[in-house]
Amino acid sequence: MDLKETLEALKKRGWLKIIDEPLDVRLEIPHIAYLEVKKPDSKVLLFTRPIEREKGIEYSMPVVMNMFASKEVTTFLFGKEPDAIAAEIEELLHLKPPHDLKGKISLAARLFGLKNVPPKRLGGEGVCQQVKWMGKEADLDRLPILTTWPMDGGPFITMGQVYTRSLDGEMHNLGMYRLQQYDKRRLGMHWQIHKDSSHFFDQYRAAGKKMPVTVAIGGDPLYIWCGQAPMPYGMFELLLYGFVRKSNARLVKSLTNDLYIPEDVDIVIEGEVDPEELEIEGPFGDHTGYYTLTEPYPVMHVKAITTKKEPLYQATVVGKPPLEDKYMGWGTERIFLPLLQTTAPDLVDYHMPENGVFHNLILAKIAPRYKGHAKQIMHAFWGVGQMSFVKHALFVGQEAPDLTDYEALTAHILDRIGPESLLITEGIVDALDHSAPEALVGGKLGVDATGPIRKRDCEVLEDEKLLEEVRKLDDSVVALRQYLTATANPIAVIQYQKRERAKKLHQKLAPLANHLRVVVFVDTRQNSVDNPYMLIWRVVNNIDAKRDIYIDKIIGIDGTDKNEIDGFEREWPADTNCDPEVIEDLKKRGLVDVDEAFLERFQIV
Ligand SMILES: Cc1cc2nc3c(=O)[nH]c(=O)nc-3n(C[C@H](O)[C@H](O)[C@H](O)COP(=O)(O)O)c2cc1C
Numbered sequence: 001m002d003l004k005e006t007l008e009a010l011k012k013r014g015w016l017k018i019i020d021e022p023l024d025v026r027l028e029i030p031h032i033a034y035l036e037v038k039k040p041d042s043k044v045l046l047f048t049r050p051i052e053r054e055k056g057i058e059y060s061m062p063v064v065m066n067m068f069a070s071k072e073v074t075t076f077l078f079g080k081e082p083d084a085i086a087a088e089i090e091e092l093l094h095l096k097p098p099h100d101l102k103g104k105i106s107l108a109a110r111l112f113g114l115k116n117v118p119p120k121r122l123g124g125e126g127v128c129q130q131v132k133w134m135g136k137e138a139d140l141d142r143l144p145i146l147t148t149w150p151m152d153g154g155p156f157i158t159m160g161q162v163y164t165r166s167l168d169g170e171m172h173n174l175g176m177y178r179l180q181q182y183d184k185r186r187l188g189m190h191w192q193i194h195k196d197s198s199h200f201f202d203q204y205r206a207a208g209k210k211m212p213v214t215v216a217i218g219g220d221p222l223y224i225w226c227g228q229a230p231m232p233y234g235m236f237e238l239l240l241y242g243f244v245r246k247s248n249a250r251l252v253k254s255l256t257n258d259l260y261i262p263e264d265v266d267i268v269i270e271g272e273v274d275p276e277e278l279e280i281e282g283p284f285g286d287h288t289g290y291y292t293l294t295e296p297y298p299v300m301h302v303k304a305i306t307t308k309k310e311p312l313y314q315a316t317v318v319g320k321p322p323l324e325d326k327y328m329g330w331g332t333e334r335i336f337l338p339l340l341q342t343t344a345p346d347l348v349d350y351h352m353p354e355n356g357v358f359h360n361l362i363l364a365k366i367a368p369r370y371k372g373h374a375k376q377i378m379h380a381f382w383g384v385g386q387m388s389f390v391k392h393a394l395f396v397g398q399e400a401p402d403l404t405d406y407e408a409l410t411a412h413i414l415d416r417i418g419p420e421s422l423l424i425t426e427g428i429v430d431a432l433d434h435s436a437p438e439a440l441v442g443g444k445l446g447v448d449a450t451g452p453i454r455k456r457d458c459e460v461l462e463d464e465k466l467l468e469e470v471r472k473l474d475d476s477v478v479a480l481r482q483y484l485t486a487t488a489n490p491i492a493v494i495q496y497q498k499r500e501r502a503k504k505l506h507q508k509l510a511p512l513a514n515h516l517r518v519v520v521f522v523d524t525r526q527n528s529v530d531n532p533y534m535l536i537w538r539v540v541n542n543i544d545a546k547r548d549i550y551i552d553k554i555i556g557i558d559g560t561d562k563n564e565i566d567g568f569e570r571e572w573p574a575d576t577n578c579d580p581e582v583i584e585d586l587k588k589r590g591l592v593d594v595d596e597a598f599l600e601r602f603q604i605v
Contacts, residue, residue, distance in 0.1 A: 490516075
């Protein structure tokens with residue numbers, strides 16, 4: 001199904017909300033989508049009349065957002081439960097030579113099914129090339145490209161399928177990277193240094209050749225999911241498409257270069273990247289919930305834009321969780337479990353909670369066979385593909401509660417750890433990480449909670465009494481709340497006015513060693529000690545384990561923003577907050593219906 005057919009199917013099921021009001025691509029459309037996907041019954045959105053007030057543009061194509069609006073919708077888009085796809089992959093990975101005729105027939109049938117995996121190249125043009133704007137006619141202002149956040153450096157294509165190939169033409173890649181619109185015919189290519197297209201780019205740069213790029217938007221929504229899937233380097237993501245869909249991706253050649261793209265996409269932008277030209281990209285409100293800092297990235301010069309006769313423009317908004325990438329990530333997490341198990345066979349399950357924004361927190365359940373087994377698998381994670389971006393990995397044994405039962409699981413972990421259960425090391429971090437002292441390399445924390453249950457050896461005080469005692473030691477503390485006080489390691493969240501390093505405050509707490517086990521320090525900027533969902537989001541974002549975890553009788557975790565007090569020399573980014581005036585105006589126009597409690601719960605403004 002292409003995008004239009006998918007929307008019709010979603011509409012029939014009551015999963016599509018159509019908004020006919022003229023709405024600005026600058027902030028208005030993104031803010032509505034941002035709020036919608038945080039609701040428990042979030043819908044796919046179709047904005048039929050996008051406009052750009054400042055430039056006076058009324059776009060001819062509607063905008064589709066929140067395509068991965070919920071688990072239900074995501075399962076529908078896959079055509080089956082992600083776990084069922086994982087089971088098929090597992091079966092393939094464990095194919096055994098057949099012993100009898102029945103086994104041979106069954107193996108042949110399975111292998112025959114794989115004929116749908118490789119993409120098929122078609123001759124001639126596709127429906128995505130019905131309308132052609134070539135050369136100077138190819139104007140990016142024809143597309144309703146969104147500016148999602150108030151401090152963004154400009155409009156960004158946020159659901160672009162970026163098609164590239166290696167210099168020798170042997171490897172093909174589809175990656176989902178955001179693209180900044182600089183002007184009518186230039187885009188910033190935000191493929192980060194660890195990603196496949198960046199490796200291809202290096203090859204073109206070394207050879208002094210221009211790199212062809214084609215960006216597609218829309219078509220079957222599974223294409224864009226494949227674009228973000230962490231496939232190994234050199235493996236074309238459209239193989240995964242064929243495997244999941246059970247039908248080959250059907251490709252046509254771009255008009256101005258040799259890159260092939262799915263024939264049913266809505267919009268195609270063709271061009272090339274001059275490896276000698278870099279331009280500042282960003283800032284951009286990112287999926288960490290913070291703005292990513294500006295950095296130089298390659299630039300694509302657009303040579304042609306083609307579309308279907310009635311194209312749709314697909315986009316997403318990233319920011320503080322939960323967002324659409326929660327559901328995309330859920331599919332990825334489930335489907336990639338069997339592949340991860342090939343490197344870590346004793347991994348039973350894993351889960352990346354959305355408020356850990358994926359690479360900041362992973363929960364893993366293993367079947368430990370020997371001492372140090374959890375630590376062995378931690379190192380495997382930190383050494384494999386995009387898993388190596390993970391900053392904090394918490395490991396439990398098979399008897400632990402389900403990894404998505406957060407409260408029970410946290411209690412299980414706290415009952416099984418002591419200072420010696422923590423492993424602190426260093427490795428590569430996601431290019432988006434803002435807390436490491438330098439870009440790309442930072443601290444990692446592994447927690448081994450696979451051991452036996454422990455007894456509590458501290459005396460828990462009431463929150464009020466504990467706050468009083470803490471304030472006697474340091475009056476910069478403004479709030480305190482304890483969590484999971486029935487466990488061996490209760491957590492105390494301490495909010496303080498940051499005039500000195502959390503480490504100093506941690507040292508001052510030594511006289512309370514009989515009442516404290518794990519202390520998390522947060523500052524007064526947009527934190528509430530009563531909002532554990534957003535606290536986890538903030539703290540795992542802000543920690544660099546080597547600098548910010550203090551292992552002592554009291555384990556200290558510094559979740560504050562870092563600055564010169566910490567000897568932090570990089571720029572600290574701002575939160576992605578919605579423009580309060582835009583939200584107020586949308587409320588008045590009856591386009592959003594959220595109350596103050598909702599805005600606070602997800603720290604929206
Ligand atoms: C909503 C969303 C936006 C993303 N934006 C970027 C981006 O701008 N740059 C980037 O390098 N990766 C981005 N990613 C992650 C990549 O899509 C992902 O790492 C993918 O596996 C990269 O493919 P590759 O290994 O073929 O390069 C994004 C993912 C999602 C879900």
